[in-house]
Amino acid sequence: MASKTVEIVNETGLHTRPGSEFVNLAKSFSSQITVENEAGTVVNGTSLLKLLSLGIKKGAKITVHANGEDEADAVEKLAALLANLKD
DSSP: OEEEEEEOOOTTOSOHHHHHHHHHHHHTSSSEEEEEOTTOOEEETTOHHHHHTTOOOTTOEEEEEEESTTHHHHHHHHHHHHHTOOO
16 A cells, blocks of 8 residues: 655645546546545545545645555655645
8 A cells, every 4th residue: 555645735725626636537546545634534535525525625634545556656646636736
C-alpha cells in the first residue's frame, strides 16, 4: 500500500467539479483508492458522493491511499491533483 498526505490550498476546498476530476482520475487506476481525512474517516476514492461527504475545506490535510499494482503512480498523481486544485 502507498499513501501520501497533502494539504488543500484551494480557497473553496474540494467541491463537485474538482471532486469529479479526482474521481475520474482515481477510476483510471487498477489500484483500490481510498481517501482519509484528519478525523480518520476513510472513504472510497472512486465515489464522488463519499468524497464530498468528507467536507474537505481549505487547510485540511487529506491522505490518499492506494493498494494495487499501480499504487505508487496512483498516489503521486492523485495527491498532485489535490495539492494543485483550482476552481
